[in-house]
Amino acid sequence: MNISIQVSATLYLKDPTSSEIGLKILTEGIQLMQDLGFEAFTFKKLAQNIQSTEATIYRYFENKHYFLLYLINWYWGIISYRLMLATTNVTDKRQQLTNSIAVLTGLPDSSHPGYIAEEMKLKQIVIHESGKALHTKMVDDENQNGIYLNYKSIVSTVAELVKTIDPSFPYPEMLISNLIENANHQRFFSVHLPRLTNTSPEQDAVEAFSHLIIQKVLQS
Amino acid sequence: MNISIQVSATLYLKDPTSSEIGLKILTEGIQLMQDLGFEAFTFKKLAQNIQSTEATIYRYFENKHYFLLYLINWYWGIISYRLMLATTNVTDKRQQLTNSIAVLTGLPDSSHPGYIAEEMKLKQIVIHESGKALHTKMVDDENQNGIYLNYKSIVSTVAELVKTIDPSFPYPEMLISNLIENANHQRFFSVHLPRLTNTSPEQDAVEAFSHLIIQKVLQS
DNA sequence: ACAAAAATAATAGTATTACTATCGAAATTG
DNA sequence: CAATTTCGATAGTAATACTATTATTTTTGT
Numbered sequence: 362m363n364i365s366i367q368v369s370a371t372l373y374l375k376d377p378t379s380s381e382i383g384l385k386i387l388t389e390g391i392q393l394m395q396d397l398g399f400e401a402f403t404f405k406k407l408a409q410n411i412q413s414t415e416a417t418i419y420r421y422f423e424n425k426h427y428f429l430l431y432l433i434n435w436y437w438g439i440i441s442y443r444l445m446l447a448t449t450n451v452t453d454k455r456q457q458l459t460n461s462i463a464v465l466t467g468l469p470d471s472s473h474p475g476y477i478a479e480e481m482k483l484k485q486i487v488i489h490e491s492g493k494a495l496h497t498k499m500v501d502d503e504n505q506n507g508i509y510l511n512y513k514s515i516v517s518t519v520a521e522l523v524k525t526i527d528p529s530f531p532y533p534e535m536l537i538s539n540l541i542e543n544a545n546h547q548r549f550f551s552v553h554l555p556r557l558t559n560t561s562p563e564q565d566a567v568e569a570f571s572h573l574i575i576q577k578v579l580q581s
Numbered sequence: 582m583n584i585s586i587q588v589s590a591t592l593y594l595k596d597p598t599s600s601e602i603g604l605k606i607l608t609e610g611i612q613l614m615q616d617l618g619f620e621a622f623t624f625k626k627l628a629q630n631i632q633s634t635e636a637t638i639y640r641y642f643e644n645k646h647y648f649l650l651y652l653i654n655w656y657w658g659i660i661s662y663r664l665m666l667a668t669t670n671v672t673d674k675r676q677q678l679t680n681s682i683a684v685l686t687g688l689p690d691s692s693h694p695g696y697i698a699e700e701m702k703l704k705q706i707v708i709h710e711s712g713k714a715l716h717t718k719m720v721d722d723e724n725q726n727g728i729y730l731n732y733k734s735i736v737s738t739v740a741e742l743v744k745t746i747d748p749s750f751p752y753p754e755m756l757i758s759n760l761i762e763n764a765n766h767q768r769f770f771s772v773h774l775p776r777l778t779n780t781s782p783e784q785d786a787v788e789a790f791s792h793l794i795i796q797k798v799l800q801s
Numbered sequence: 802a803c804a805a806a807a808a809t810a811a812t813a814g815t816a817t818t819a820c821t822a823t824c825g826a827a828a829t830t831g
Numbered sequence: 832c833a834a835t836t837t838c839g840a841t842a843g844t845a846a847t848a849c850t851a852t853t854a855t856t857t858t859t860g861t
Contacts, residue, residue, distance in 0.1 A: 373839095395856080398718045403818070414839055415820080424819075466604050492712025494698045498618045500773045513776050514764040529777065538770060538777040539763045546762050547755055556733050559751065572751050577797045595808095602809080634810055637847080644848075683838070 365439035366477075371506045376422045383421055385411045390428060391482050399429055399490045418455040429486075429494045430508055436483040437511040440464060444515060448475045455581060458522045459572065463520070465537075466544040466571040488545045516541070527579040536578065540571045586658035586697075591726045592651040594642045603641055605631045610648060611702050619710045627751060649706075649714045650728055656703040660684060663678045664735060675801060678742045685739070685757075686764040687793040708765045716767065736761070747758040749801040756798065760791045 370376075377383030387408045394402050402425060404418045417556050422428040446461040503509070520533035530536070544567045550558040551565075560566040584771040590596075597603030598709040609631045614622050622645060623639045667680040689700050723729070740753035750756070764787045771785075780786040 369600050380837085388817080389671075400717070403822090415839090416822090416840085417838060419820075420837080443669065489716050492716055496618075496709050496712055497620070498767065504774060509774060513774065514779050531777065532786065532793075534777055535767055535779045535786070535790055539759070541765070542766050543759045543763065547759070549716065550758060554729060554733065556722060557754055558752070559755045560677055566755070567754065573752075574794065574798065600808085625847080632810090636811085636851090638806080639849075653818060769847090 366435060366442060367506050367511070368434045368438055369510065371508060372427055372434055374419075377421045377431075382411070382413060382417065385413075386418055386421055388479070391432060391479060391486065392410060394432065394480055394486050394490070395428070399425070399493050404428075409442055426494065426497070426499075429490055430503070432476070433491050433494055434481060434488055434508065434511055436480070436487050439477055439480055439483070439513060441511055441515055443469075443473065443476075444518070454522060454525050458526060458575065461519045461522065462540065462571050462575055463568060465515070465541050467568040468565055488549050491545070523579065526581055530579055536574075540574065543567075544571065584664060586655060587731070588651060588654045589659055589730065590707070591728060592647055592654055593642055594639075595749050599697075602631070602633060602637065605633075606641055607639055608637050608699070609712055611699060611706065612774075614649070614652065614710070615702055615704055619713050643775070645719060646714065646717070646719075649710055650723070652703060652706055653690075653711050653714055654728065654731055656700070656707050657735060659697055659700055661692065661731055664738070674742060674745050678739070678746060678795065680740065681739045682760065682791050682795055683788060684799055685761050687733070687788040688785055711765070743772075743799065746801055750799055756794075760794065763787075764791065 375383070377387050386407065393407050393410055397406070404415050404422075408415045408418055422431065426477055430530060441462050443464050444461055448457045451460060452500050453456045454529055469476060469484065479569065481504060497503075519537045523533040523536060532572050547558045547560050547570075548565075551560045551562055560570070595603070597607050600621070606627065610627055613627050613630055622757055624635050624642075624645060628635045643650065650706045662762045664681055667684050668677045671677050671680060680783050689696060689704065717723075736754055736757050739757045743750060743753040743756060767780050767787050767790075768785075771782055775781065780790070
């Protein structure tokens with residue numbers, strides 16, 4: 362199912378991919394998180410959905426905050442894997458960057474290599490909930506525990522490409538983290554506050570915007 | 582105190598600027614929201630801090646979610662006012678845009694015209710908590726109630742400038758909302774996840790990055 | 802200056818959430 | 832097949848996010 366996507370072991374008490382019920386917690390949990398949003402999501406409701414009990418879920422995850430972190434980490438693991446697929450055997454650095462930007466800011470679809478069934482739902486969760494996972498008083502501790510390594514390594518890898526292509530550009534990490542965050546923001550705006558953006562669910566322009574920025578900003 | 586900063590009346594039950602205790606709710610509330618973060622902030626704690634009771638605060642604000650929305654709306658009201666100050670009597674459209682980008686992405690300091698004491702604290706709250714206010718199942722209702730008008734009007738005004746300067750640029754609103762959101766994100770990263778950015782609290786590069794993007798992306 | 806109205810403080814109470822604890826039954830494993 | 836882990840069922844607790852009531856203080860209109 363997971364094609365060995367890595368999720369940091371500090372995020373769970375017991376590996377949810379190691380048992381039937383753990384996998385049910387994940388798949389039903391993703392669905393419920395999407396349906397209810399982080400605030401209204403509770404382990405009690407999830408337990409009812411999988412015909413189990415709160416106590417069982419608490420044996421896998423410390424609390425719903427960690428459960429959300431797990432899902433987000435999983436998402437970035439998938440993206441990391443797709444980034445790798447999109448750049449291996451591509452010799453031109455420019456093309457590697459273009460492909461990377463496509464993976465980071467484009468919309469996934471089932472034709473992409475490495476596509477995983479949960480990716481779409483996880484992406485929605487990342488768009489709607491990742492701010493709540495990150496902007497917490499516990500960020501620094503969690504960062505210390507390696508919880509953001511997947512994300513940081515993605516930014517770092519693509520920023521290195523930027524540095525190779527245009528060593529004079531002074532803000533490579535800022536550029537990449539901006540494009541990643543922007544993609545999620547704009548897709549949220551496109552649905553809920555369309556006046557703030559020029560993309561729509563029908564005519565998605567996020568990837569095109571991102572390529573334009575890269576093209577205008579980097580000298581090759 | 583407020584220099585007539587407008588905050589949407591749908592955000593409060595009773596205008597907190599209309600009484601002593603209302604003003605105390607605001608000033609102490611800002612402080613407590615900053616100190617505790619949205620999750621740990623409660624009306625009970627705020628009531629203790631101002632030597633009053635929960636019930637009194639509930640007469641001013643429906644709940645802490647609306648209280649946060651009020652603070653964020655207030656912040657954008659201040660920015661709106663500073664935007665106006667930064668562009669009136671400036672004839673050159675390019676210069677108007679540059680000044681606007683400075684207001685939107687730069688750091689406020691007490692020497693700026695229109696500086697308000699609470700601005701710095703409010704900015705910190707916007708950086709840390711605005712995602713939690715926005716990414717909610719109630720966004721659409723709140724948007725209907727005009728709660729994001731301040732923010733939308735800022736993006737719209739500056740996007741109009743972009744359109745005047747470069748009518749061929751296809752994503753004016755996306756560009757501006759991106760630069761605004763990015764400024765807050767990068768400042769959060771600079772403190773908590775410095776590997777994701779190229780700005781730091783000591784050497785703030787957010788405004789410079791924003792000017793660079795504008796300069797490279799728009800043809801004049 | 803004073804009666805009427807509004808605002809506040811003090812207190813109590815409720816439903817829900819986010820857990821923790823216990824314990825017997827079922828499943829797994831060595 | 833005995834030992835261990837896992838799970839389900841149930842109970843319980845502290846905190847949160849409110850709502851309700853009432854007595855007291857403050858404000859306001861005249």
